[in-house]
Amino acid sequence: xxxxxxxxxxxxxLAGLKxxxxxxxxxxxxxxxxPQLSALTIQSRGIRQVVEKQEGKTxxxxxxSVEVPAGPQPPNPTAKCPIYRWNLQHKYNYTDVLLLxxxxxxxxxxxxxxxxxxxxxxxxxxxxCVQMAHRAGLLPDHxxxxxxxxxxxxxxxxxxxxxxxxxxxxxECHHSVHPGSQ
Amino acid sequence: xxxxxxxxxxxxxxxxxxxxxDARMQPPGKIATMCSVRLQGKHKPIYxxxxxxxxxxxxxxxxxxxxxxxxxxxxxxSSHTGYPGGFKQVTAAQLHxxxxxxxxxxxxxxxxxxxxxxxxxMQRLHIFADDELxxxxxxxxxxxxxxxxxIPRKLSEYTQEEIDAxxxxxxxxxxxxxxxxxALKHSKARINALTTCSAHVCNTAHKNQYRRS
Numbered sequence: 001x002x003x004x005x006x007x008x009x010x011x012x013x014l015a016g017l018k019x020x021x022x023x024x025x026x027x028x029x030x031x032x033x034x035p036q037l038s039a040l041t042i043q044s045r046g047i048r049q050v051v052e053k054q055e056g057k058t059x060x061x062x063x064x065s066v067e068v069p070a071g072p073q074p075p076n077p078t079a080k081c082p083i084y085r086w087n088l089q090h091k092y093n094y095t096d097v098l099l100l101x102x103x104x105x106x107x108x109x110x111x112x113x114x115x116x117x118x119x120x121x122x123x124x125x126x127x128x129c130v131q132m133a134h135r136a137g138l139l140p141d142h143x144x145x146x147x148x149x150x151x152x153x154x155x156x157x158x159x160x161x162x163x164x165x166x167x168x169x170x171x172e173c174h175h176s177v178h179p180g181s182q
Numbered sequence: 183x184x185x186x187x188x189x190x191x192x193x194x195x196x197x198x199x200x201x202x203x204d205a206r207m208q209p210p211g212k213i214a215t216m217c218s219v220r221l222q223g224k225h226k227p228i229y230x231x232x233x234x235x236x237x238x239x240x241x242x243x244x245x246x247x248x249x250x251x252x253x254x255x256x257x258x259x260s261s262h263t264g265y266p267g268g269f270k271q272v273t274a275a276q277l278h279x280x281x282x283x284x285x286x287x288x289x290x291x292x293x294x295x296x297x298x299x300x301x302x303x304m305q306r307l308h309i310f311a312d313d314e315l316x317x318x319x320x321x322x323x324x325x326x327x328x329x330x331x332x333i334p335r336k337l338s339e340y341t342q343e344e345i346d347a348x349x350x351x352x353x354x355x356x357x358x359x360x361x362x363x364x365a366l367k368h369s370k371a372r373i374n375a376l377t378t379c380s381a382h383v384c385n386t387a388h389k390n391q392y393r394r395s
Contacts, residue, residue, distance in 0.1 A: 071349045071350055072349050074351075082351040082352040083351070085351070086349075086351055094334075095334035095335070097334075097335065097336070097337045097340070098337075098340065098344070098345060098348040099348075099351070101337055102350065102351055102352070115354065115355075116352050117352050118352075136334065137336065138334055138335070138336045138337060139336070139337050140336055140337070140338050141337065141338060142337075157275065157278075157279055159248075159249075159254045159275060159278070160207055160246060160247065160248035160249075161248055161249065161250070161254070162207070162209055162248040162249065162250040162331065163250065164250045164251065
């Protein structure tokens with residue numbers, strides 16, 4: 001996805017060069033293209049951390065790739081959706097916060113399906129479970145950020161809520177979820 | 183038990199016990215059923231309605247009670263002062279704000295049999311909004327009852343080790359060398375096409391290749 005977008009930017013830049021500068025040299029094209037091509041030749045681009053170093057008058061901004069150690073392998077690696085990969089299709093509930101927290105943003109909203117790779121029905125189910133978890137107060141740190149300087153007028157009463165809607169097939173086999181424990 | 187003396191057996195059968203229930207994050211209706219069963223004495227095999235065999239029940243942490251659904255906003259408690267225009271209706275949230283013990287008290291009152299014994303049974307029910315109990319009641323407690331509803335763990339209550347032990351289900355898209363190799367070939371071919379042909383003598387094939395990006 002990112003590769004395609006980078007290519008798109010390369011091609012649009014090429015288009016601009018071609019249409020704009022009719023007499024532009026090959027060397028000009030090459031000069032502009034080379035850095036982008038060399039960027040693509042880095043072997044593996046994972047998640048990177050931005051590190052800023054200041055030495056006197058020069059500031060160096062570096063993106064250091066973080067080595068993520070390979071975790072346990074899913075029991076069904078060929079499936080497309082992460083839930084199907086770990087065989088958790090009907091086995092999670094709104095109480096399995098460790099699972100749900102992997103699919104939410106820091107302010108409590110769901111991550112897009114295109115990024116997480118979930119299939120449509122599982123994305124909907126997880127969204128519903130996340131809503132139930134928020135209502136039950138199980139995700140206290142994933143609250144939307146209030147604008148700066150906002151002071152709540154009246155302290156809202158802290159009312160506890162209980163969620164009762166559990167899918168019927170979970171009533172028989174409800175136990176704490178751990179993938180790979182089957 | 184058959185090994186007890188007669189007086190000990192008599193005492194074990196007929197003594198009035200004191201139960202304590204923690205109502206934190208529990209639905210008040212479930213707490214109330216447990217209380218009413220024990221206040222009437224229906225948990226004993228020697229039960230009879232006239233034998234006054236009910237026990238004492240102490241309910242703590244009633245201000246942390248949890249309703250399911252939208253009952254905090256929708257459940258209405260009504261009363262009438264007796265005077266004209268004295269019909270009052272308050273929601274559960276408003277009543278809980280005014281008096282944190284009232285919801286449990288009204289729930290138990292409604293679940294007891296509607297006879298003259300009800301008032302004496304309510305006198306044996308002791309409700310406290312938080313943890314603090316007077317010393318004499320604390321000295322009398324004999325048994326703690328299990329909470330009817332299992333409280334789910336919040337994300338903040340998990341330790342960092344447990345969070346790390348849980349495997350990551352998905353990883354963000356990572357460009358590997360394979361992707362960049364094919365992309366590199368594609369872009370090199372395109373660049374060759376562009377540099378070899380001039381602006382006027384462009385082949386349609388090259389143009390299409392270029393546009394298909």
